[in-house]
Amino acid sequence: MATGVGAAPATGADAARRMTRGTNPADRTYQAVLTGLALLLPALLLALIVELAVNARPTIERFGWGFVFNSTWDPVADVYGAGPLIFGTLASSFVALLLAVPLAFSVAIFLSEFAPRWLKRPLGFLVELLAAVPSVVYGLWGIFVLIPFLRALVVPPLKAVFGWLPFFQGVFYGNSMLAGGIILAIMVVPYIAAVSREVLNAVPSSQREAALALGATRWEAVWMAVLPYGRAGLVGAVMLGLGRALGETMAVTMVIGNRHDISLSLLQPGYTMAAAIANEFSEATTSLYLSALFEVGLVLFVITVLVNAAARLLVWRTAPGRAVGSRAL
Amino acid sequence: MSQARTRRRVVSTTMTALVGVLSGLAVLPLVLIFGYLVLKGASSLNLEFFVGNPVPAGQAGGGVAHAIAGSAIIVGLAALIGLPVGIGAGIFLAEYGSGRLGWTVRFVADVLNGTPSIIIGIFAWTWIVRPQGHFSGLAGALALAVILVPLVARTTEEMVRLVPHALREAALALGYPRWRTSLTIVVRTALAGIVTGGLVGVARVAGETAPLLFTALGNLNFSTHVNEPMQALPLQIYVYATGPFQEWHRLAWAASLVLILLVFGLALVARRVAVNRYGAR
Numbered sequence: 001m002a003t004g005v006g007a008a009p010a011t012g013a014d015a016a017r018r019m020t021r022g023t024n025p026a027d028r029t030y031q032a033v034l035t036g037l038a039l040l041l042p043a044l045l046l047a048l049i050v051e052l053a054v055n056a057r058p059t060i061e062r063f064g065w066g067f068v069f070n071s072t073w074d075p076v077a078d079v080y081g082a083g084p085l086i087f088g089t090l091a092s093s094f095v096a097l098l099l100a101v102p103l104a105f106s107v108a109i110f111l112s113e114f115a116p117r118w119l120k121r122p123l124g125f126l127v128e129l130l131a132a133v134p135s136v137v138y139g140l141w142g143i144f145v146l147i148p149f150l151r152a153l154v155v156p157p158l159k160a161v162f163g164w165l166p167f168f169q170g171v172f173y174g175n176s177m178l179a180g181g182i183i184l185a186i187m188v189v190p191y192i193a194a195v196s197r198e199v200l201n202a203v204p205s206s207q208r209e210a211a212l213a214l215g216a217t218r219w220e221a222v223w224m225a226v227l228p229y230g231r232a233g234l235v236g237a238v239m240l241g242l243g244r245a246l247g248e249t250m251a252v253t254m255v256i257g258n259r260h261d262i263s264l265s266l267l268q269p270g271y272t273m274a275a276a277i278a279n280e281f282s283e284a285t286t287s288l289y290l291s292a293l294f295e296v297g298l299v300l301f302v303i304t305v306l307v308n309a310a311a312r313l314l315v316w317r318t319a320p321g322r323a324v325g326s327r328a329l
Numbered sequence: 330m331s332q333a334r335t336r337r338r339v340v341s342t343t344m345t346a347l348v349g350v351l352s353g354l355a356v357l358p359l360v361l362i363f364g365y366l367v368l369k370g371a372s373s374l375n376l377e378f379f380v381g382n383p384v385p386a387g388q389a390g391g392g393v394a395h396a397i398a399g400s401a402i403i404v405g406l407a408a409l410i411g412l413p414v415g416i417g418a419g420i421f422l423a424e425y426g427s428g429r430l431g432w433t434v435r436f437v438a439d440v441l442n443g444t445p446s447i448i449i450g451i452f453a454w455t456w457i458v459r460p461q462g463h464f465s466g467l468a469g470a471l472a473l474a475v476i477l478v479p480l481v482a483r484t485t486e487e488m489v490r491l492v493p494h495a496l497r498e499a500a501l502a503l504g505y506p507r508w509r510t511s512l513t514i515v516v517r518t519a520l521a522g523i524v525t526g527g528l529v530g531v532a533r534v535a536g537e538t539a540p541l542l543f544t545a546l547g548n549l550n551f552s553t554h555v556n557e558p559m560q561a562l563p564l565q566i567y568v569y570a571t572g573p574f575q576e577w578h579r580l581a582w583a584a585s586l587v588l589i590l591l592v593f594g595l596a597l598v599a600r601r602v603a604v605n606r607y608g609a610r
Contacts, residue, residue, distance in 0.1 A: 026508050031425060031507075033417065034417050035421055039434070041479060048449075102351060103351050106352050106355065107356075140570040144582075217341035281454075293451075
């Protein structure tokens with residue numbers, strides 16, 4: 001049948017297709033091969049979801065929604081609740097964004113609006129390098145430099161001033177939500193900064209010029225004309241950073257403490273979904289234990305996909321179709 | 330009136346300065362991290378470090394030759410598998426990606442780029458390690474390849490898009506078929522950029538640890554068999570950094586310095602190529 005189509009005399013529609021696609025069969029092969037390779041990407045996404053969901057079925061059936069809210073994680077009794085993991089993931093990412101967003105926006109604004117020409121390239125490159133540092137190196141640095149620094153110079157004054165707040169209760173041993181949040185903040189700054197910079201660069205200069213012509217100072221032009229124009233994209237940039245923070249594994253595992261607890265105090269150890277998978281996957285002895293970890297993976301995957309999808313759509317509103325952030329690999 | 334004017338000017342100057350200072354603060358960690366790596370790692374970079382294999386825990390000395398070899402094999406295989414697919418998908422996006430399919434693939438690639446690498450790790454485990462019944466360097470390489478594909482697809486697309494339209498039109502006008510125009514004119518012109526994107530992608534996956542945890546697993550012995558557990562530099566750093574021995578910590582710093590020099594070196598090369606090719610960004 002397939003050969004018959006090729007040999008059939010050209011109809012009108014056929015001829016039209018030839019006109020648009022080129023008359024050369026090699027052209028069609030070329031396009032087909034490339035299309036096939038491109039289709040592997042959606043196929044991969046689908047396979048990921050299916051594989052996670054299938055393997056997570058035992059715990060989904062056993063615990064239902066309780067899995068997400070319960071806080072008991074007891075492999076001995078084969079009872080699993082991912083509450084603390086989900087809480088820890090969201091909390092550490094929130095702390096990270098709180099610290100990272102002002103810094104990242106500053107970098108973006110400085111690079112796109114204020115920086116002298118000679119400074120733009122080197123500073124941009126340094127931010128890029130920050131994104132290139134492997135996660136495990138951040139973790140190493142966190143264990144041996146950041147945590148001792150926090151213990152000696154940051155936590156004592158913090159406790160002295162804000163010790164009455166629920167966020168700074170308890171004894172600080174080092175591995176903690178605070179350390180995890182700070183490491184994450186350092187790691188997501190380059191991503192948020194790179195995307196925000198692209199967004200700000202996509203703001204038409206007529207916006208700035210109009211504001212300046214009306215008598216605005218340079219800062220007012222940025223604050224009243226440039227930032228509001230890029231608002232959707234900037235929100236997208238933050239969400240992109242959030243997606244990174246949610247899924248970051250190694251550095252967090254190395255400094256967050258890895259304990260299945262929910263604590264409001266930043267000084268106490270916590271746990272994240274990605275860290276739990278990293279630590280416990282290879283020691284999962286029962287099939288239900290393994291399934292629980294798959295469900296943790298599924299939850300994490302679904303959350304990051306949603307966050308990333310929303311982020312891309314927002315960013316594309318200001319900078320259409322750009323592979324935003326890909327430069328800061 | 331003029332008082333308000335002064336106030337506004339002061340605010341503007343202050344905010345500009347603040348933004349500059351915060352930018353400096355944002356890159357400070359990079360300086361600190363690199364400084365500490367050099368400080369604590371450089372003194373351990375000797376011949377034994379590069380050619381030696383691990384000694385029993387607690388003893389002094391030993392090297393990471395096994396991890397360097399393992400990383401080279403795993404990352405090399407990942408590049409061999411991932412680069413052609415990623416580059417092909419990227420060319421598709423640039424050449425045929427204006428329709429709905431192109432939009433979807435682009436969107437999916439970006440979403441996959443944001444997927445936690447640990448998820449890719451368990452995916453590779455279910456597809457290769459579990460059916461085979463054992464961990465292997467090959468499974469690790471496949472996990473890294475999966476991460477590489479969407480990364481490279483997007484950078485390739487960007488690079489191919491930079492090729493001026495006139496070049497393509499000239500080739501078509503001379504009677505070149507589309508595939509030859511695409512391959513020998515457009516892709517050829519963008520080749521330096523594509524290679525750069527590939528290099529940056531490879532450098533990034535070379536630093537990945539999480540996807541190797543349950544695929545390549547790690548190995549304390551020198552091994553070049555892709556069907557067996559294999560050590561990789563980032564994995565070894567993780568084990569050494571979280572272990573109890575001073576000696577391990579020393580090796581972790583040194584290995585991290587090597588890893589980061591590798592990654593930064595590739596980033597520098599990539600930047601040089603991109604700048605030469607397309608002028609200042």
